[in-house]
Amino acid sequence: MQGNDHSIVRAVLAGDKEAYGALVRAHSAAAFRVAFRITGNEADAEEIVQEAFLRAYQRLEKFEQRSAFGTWVYRIAVNCALSRMGRPEIEAEYRHGEETDAETKTVQLAAQDADPERVLLGREASAAQEMAMQRLTATEKCAFVLRHLEERSMGEIAEALGVAPNAAKQAVFRAVQKLRRELAPLRGNA
Amino acid sequence: MKHLSEEEQIEMYYGDGSEEARKHLKVCQECAAEFAKFKRSLDAIKSEDVPQRGPDYGDFVWQALRPQLIPYEKKTTGWHGWSWWKLATAAAACLALMTAAFIGGRLWEHRSAGPNDVAGGTNAGNAQPQQRVVLVVLTDHLDRTERLLVQLNHADLRDRSESAQLQTEARELLASNRLYRVSANKEGDPALAGALDRLEGVLAEIANDPHLTAADLERVRKDMNTSGILFEVRVLLTRKPNEEGGPKPAKGVSI
Numbered sequence: 001m002q003g004n005d006h007s008i009v010r011a012v013l014a015g016d017k018e019a020y021g022a023l024v025r026a027h028s029a030a031a032f033r034v035a036f037r038i039t040g041n042e043a044d045a046e047e048i049v050q051e052a053f054l055r056a057y058q059r060l061e062k063f064e065q066r067s068a069f070g071t072w073v074y075r076i077a078v079n080c081a082l083s084r085m086g087r088p089e090i091e092a093e094y095r096h097g098e099e100t101d102a103e104t105k106t107v108q109l110a111a112q113d114a115d116p117e118r119v120l121l122g123r124e125a126s127a128a129q130e131m132a133m134q135r136l137t138a139t140e141k142c143a144f145v146l147r148h149l150e151e152r153s154m155g156e157i158a159e160a161l162g163v164a165p166n167a168a169k170q171a172v173f174r175a176v177q178k179l180r181r182e183l184a185p186l187r188g189n190a
Numbered sequence: 191m192k193h194l195s196e197e198e199q200i201e202m203y204y205g206d207g208s209e210e211a212r213k214h215l216k217v218c219q220e221c222a223a224e225f226a227k228f229k230r231s232l233d234a235i236k237s238e239d240v241p242q243r244g245p246d247y248g249d250f251v252w253q254a255l256r257p258q259l260i261p262y263e264k265k266t267t268g269w270h271g272w273s274w275w276k277l278a279t280a281a282a283a284c285l286a287l288m289t290a291a292f293i294g295g296r297l298w299e300h301r302s303a304g305p306n307d308v309a310g311g312t313n314a315g316n317a318q319p320q321q322r323v324v325l326v327v328l329t330d331h332l333d334r335t336e337r338l339l340v341q342l343n344h345a346d347l348r349d350r351s352e353s354a355q356l357q358t359e360a361r362e363l364l365a366s367n368r369l370y371r372v373s374a375n376k377e378g379d380p381a382l383a384g385a386l387d388r389l390e391g392v393l394a395e396i397a398n399d400p401h402l403t404a405a406d407l408e409r410v411r412k413d414m415n416t417s418g419i420l421f422e423v424r425v426l427l428t429r430k431p432n433e434e435g436g437p438k439p440a441k442g443v444s445i
Contacts, residue, residue, distance in 0.1 A: 012262060013262050014262070015261050015262050015263060016261075017256075017259055017260075017261040017262070020252075020259065021249075021252040021256070024248055024251050024252040024255060025248030025249060025251075025252060026248065028243075028247060028248045028251045028252075029243055029247060029248070032240075032243055032247070033240050036240050036241065037237055037240065040238070042241050049251055050251060050254055050255055053251065053255055054255060054258055054259075057255075057259050060262070061262075125234070126238070129235060130238075145237075147204060148204075148232070148235065149236075149237045154206065172200070172204075173196075173197055173200055176200050176232065177196060179235060180228075180231050180232070183231065183234070183235070184231075
């Protein structure tokens with residue numbers, strides 16, 4: 001796959017624009033998944049995927065053939081998501097969107113679950129987690145998503161965020177500590 | 191042993207814990223219970239379901255992206271497109287050209303140079319810049335001399351400091367004036383040599399008197415006709431370098 005990706009990259013750089021389509025098809029799902037997990041918003045995630053592939057195309061000459069294209073574009077997507085979350089107006093919009101999404105999601109859960117008490121608990125837990133995640137900084141949330149949900153190594157996280165490995169580690173630590181503190185009352189109830 | 195900190199628990203949870211922490215967890219019930227609680231709390235944090243993308247999602251992204259992409263130009267002229275032997279050939283050609291240019295230049299230099307050039311370096315090509323340097327130096331000397339004579343003609347001779355200043359300047363000019371006079375004689379330039387000779391007399395009178403008084407300066411001014419010498423210096427200064435019959439500064443004065 002990696003070798004194939006590299007030959008596609010060479011073809012694109014040689015003027016075959018259409019060849020880039022194969023790379024987009026192969027790696028857009030992974031880029032969407034991480035973008036959605038970071039932003040929590042479907043529309044934002046889709047925009048991030050397009051932005052990431054556009055940036056990757058524009059910087060294709062700088063792409064080092066020793067790394068995998070998928071990893072490279074994944075990192076670009078993380079960066080796009082991070083910079084999008086860092087923008088105050090987007091952040092406000094994203095938070096507002098998240099609240100709506102959380103509401104929608106709990107409604108969906110309610111329809112699937114017949115036990116009203118469980119529905120209520122699930123709704124409360126989900127909302128609390130959403131709130132706790134929103135209180136993290138953009139870097140903390142990114143680092144946590146990459147470590148906890150995407151199961152990336154500290155080295156990969158550091159590279160994706162453009163920080164030193166120790167800084168990435170500290171961001172994950174801070175995120176975990178904050179989340180546990182925020183969710184402690186819920187655990188007590190449960 | 192010290193119990194596990196929260197940071198160590200986080201490291202353990204994500205599989206980055208140290209061997210020591212792992213061993214401690216096996217023997218310390220308190221830490222094991224604490225870690226179990228910790229694990230449960232983190233396990234509970236799950237991602238909300240990522241909306242499923244269909245198999246044609248990649249196509250959808252590509253179709254949206256495609257119009258925005260400008261094709262890369264084929265690298266036919268860039269360095270990257272060159273194979274190693276092409277680069278080597280180009281480098282060898284450049285080297286050959288540079289060598290040919292260097293050798294050609296050296297040969298041309300030898301052919302255009304006359305026998306005198308090699309022996310003494312007195313050809314016209316070398317003489318011109320040297321001449322310019324000499325003329326500048328001589329003009330500078332005459333300028334300074336002119337200022338000194340003007341100062342002498344208009345000085346307040348009762349002012350001791352002014353006299354001392356004149357004497358210092360005269361001493362400095364005297365040595366160089368001698369050299370110019372000798373050179374002018376050698377070059378067969380009687381006008382310049384004569385003027386410099388008369389000037390030397392004035393400079394020597396002023397420079398060598400240990401008790402220069404106002405009366406002495408007045409005597410020099412009158413006896414040696416400094417006004418006349420000043421006139422001569424000004425005439426010399428106005429002559430063009432290649433003027434015929436002049437001090438022939440175009441030839442220059444060897445110093």
